[in-house]
Amino acid sequence: MVYDALIGPFTEFEFMRRALAAVIALSLAGAPIGVFLMLRRMSLVGDAMAHAILPGAAVGFLLSGLNLFAMTAGGLIAGFAVAILAGLVARSTGLKEDASLATFYLASLALGVTIVSIKGTNIDLLHVLFGNILAMDDQTLLVVAFNATITLLVLAVIYRPLVIESVDPLFLRTVSRAGGPAHLAFLALVVINLVNGFQSLGTLLAVGLMILPAGIARFWSRDLTAMICIAVVAAAVSGYAGLVLSFQTRVPSGPAIILVASVLYIVSVLFGRVGGILRQLFPGRHLEA
């Protein structure tokens, strides 16, 4: 009975196995990026980037139909352009990163909509908006796994400057020039993972599998390494449970995954060891020293 509900779908159906593989790959790469987004107070930047990617994907769709590579390429170009331009403007002028990004992503969104309306085609963007992880073919799965691998490799390379830049940017500037490139590489990773996620979760929810696990992790640990591990596990568990939920009910897969993550988040807010509400209400007697 339990086996039928929890494991059966995956042994029985290939599309469920593919979906599970995809969601694990997304968790491994996206969750660490999410942790850094959160710690650098850039959670909403991920959201803005998701909007910036949308027109690029739409243009890719216009040019070559429902070709995932074209849409991915379009999304990557739009995302990179916005991320890098915004990063450069913020670094070379006094404008704050969030303001700079907001202007560029709005411009990108407007440009995308303009291009689409000039073409006059009535395209179905629902697929792009909400994705469909259950329709994952081998090729797409390989792209997702490839992007996840690249993400982890690049993150390993920029990890040290990224951490120091997050804690003490001025110090990094005085000892090294790695801060700027590390920051841009990080923004690029954000874009790659958003594009990676929109094939399975859709443009708007892709950022969910990055930010929600990071939020969950913050309530369970004060250590960066532990936070990253917890975030990856939380993302993978949400992915698995979301797929099961979606299989057993009629909830679409993308929202199901994010809803499970949201439930985990609420549980963490209430019962988390680090700053959880219950912990604050009943902190225990104060200590000797």
Next chain:
Amino acid sequence: MAAVHFHNVTLGYDRHPAVHHLNGVVAPGALVAVVGPNGAGKSTLLRGIVGILRPLDGSIHLGGLDSRDVAYLPQSAEIDRSFPISVFDFVATGLWRATGLFGGIGKSARDKILHAIASVGLNGFENRPIGTLSGGQMQRVLFARVLLQDASLIVLDEPFNAIDSKTTIDLLALVKHWHGEGRTVLAALHDMEMVRNHFSETLVLARGPVAWGPTAEVLTPENLMVAMRMCEAFDDSAEACAADDARSRAA
């Protein structure tokens, strides 16, 4: 060696000078106090020395020093204290010059880090997140990092602000230790008593240099009065600097 040469240096923001026409040399191994009222350009000068602010005019030479040979302790560090990083890891970033992007931290490096933490009196704090430290403890942590940077030029911007006397004594001892090791140390300070007792050389700054030399000769009530009278506000309708015109005409 770490000599700092100022050639007619003007530093500032939006064309307004905050440090005006500074000339002079900081000798290798010197222990220099930079004093002056708020807004006198002390921090600006130090930012110029470490290279995060480019001079509007003139030049600063560090005698062939790489920027990594300079350790800088800013007045209000832009440190995100909520970031989950331990005292040990934070201090370890001072080894950047040796480790760079990928270099590992081996046994001897670990010992160095622990030694640095111990020398600022923070034994037992290694695993504490930096967010749990008091202001004075954080300042000790920053000094430990400077210690690890092993720099030949050390630039401290008001390092003892809001620091209690015990911590100040401990950290001042470190500064004198650095001086004893032949490192060049520049520090912006407000405590004239401390400058008189512990710093051999003083630069009195009030946008332009008021006086520069041995502390006993320079730190006079007259010089300090001149510095105090400096006008802080920028004049939005100021003309281009006349000193430059005179010089270009002469040339």
